Amino acid sequence: MQLRLTLLVFILLSFPISLLAKVLNGFNIDNASVPLHLIQRGGPPKDGIPALNQPEFIKGKDAKFMRAQDIVLGLQVSDVVKAYPIRILNWHEIVNDQFGGTRYVISYCPLCGSGMAFLSQPTGELEALDFGVSGLLYNSDVLMYDRKTESLWSQIHGEAIAGASVGSKLKQVPLTLSRWSNWLARHPDSLVLSTNTGYQRDYQRDPYAGYGKNAAIYFPVANxxxxxxxxxxxxxxxxxxxxxxxxxxxxxxxxxxxxxxxxxxxxxxxxxxxxxxxxxxxxxxxxxxxxxxxxxxxxxxxxxxxxxxxxxxxxxxxxxxx
Structure with missing residues (x-):
């Protein structure tokens, strides 16, 4: 009996710690600051929903693919104005962008209907981060990850909830939700995110059609x-x-x-x-x-x-x- 116990302890000590860690979609969530059971796989793998890292924009008045009733998220920084159509964000969820050399992350979670923008540089940090889509959810909301530390970031909280950056926060900046016709009328010089994303997606189709009217919630939430x-x-x-x-x-x-x-x-x-x-x-x-x-x-x-x-x-x- 003692020999078996000693052998078991030896095996456990010899086993790679990384293999004992709690890992989802390739992300270590051992130090998560939220309940582990509320971190769920959303379906796609890491980067299965591709973030836009080098977004292209065209002049709004030249955007023939835009319809008057299209919903956009609008961001203005100084004299630069940009619009991010929801029907593009539905397929990508994250846009890593910059205004005048300052980097921003524009994020949208179709499951929560939440559009938010942040400075890409965490509060108190010197370096801006690039973000991707982890394929994981917390409280049914997209978990972003930064490519430097692979920490997981809650969109709605604007905070890292697992990984090396756990507890770090992002500064939210105001976004405007508007119909395209209204946005362009108020901002005739606005740029708009182009459908030339480098990915083959049907931006005329809503992959979440009907979801907003359905009362069903497909993933667990805390409250x-x-x-x-x-x-x-x-x-x-x-x-x-x-x-x-x-x-x-x-x-x-x-x-x-x-x-x-x-x-x-x-x-x-x-x-x-x-x-x-x-x-x-x-x-x-x-x-x-x-x-x-x-x-x-x-x-x-x-x-x-x-x-x-x-x-x-x-x-x-x-x-x-x-």
Missing amino acids: QAPNEYHPKEMVLGFKVEQSTIAFPFSELSQLTGLKHGFELAGSRYFVHWDSDNQSAWITNDKGKTQSSTLLFWFAWYAFYPDTKVYKLKESDSQVDPK
């Missing part, structure tokens, strides 16, 4: 959203320090004015509703646009179950905790 709203109702999620608030579109659509004020964490903000484009954004009391996230209700609640929810009353609006 099930109350059924007061459809799981995939679009909400505008906003976070300040440790306080969060969600603005369901069904509530915003009842606004009689262009904006309504609210307070969060002791500061005054304004939510703006654009009924024509079915979009919303947040400004502070000085009129500066704040970073926020448009996404499905179930996804916001999965990450922020203590969120407040904006509700419109008959004569005015108030924030109700949920």
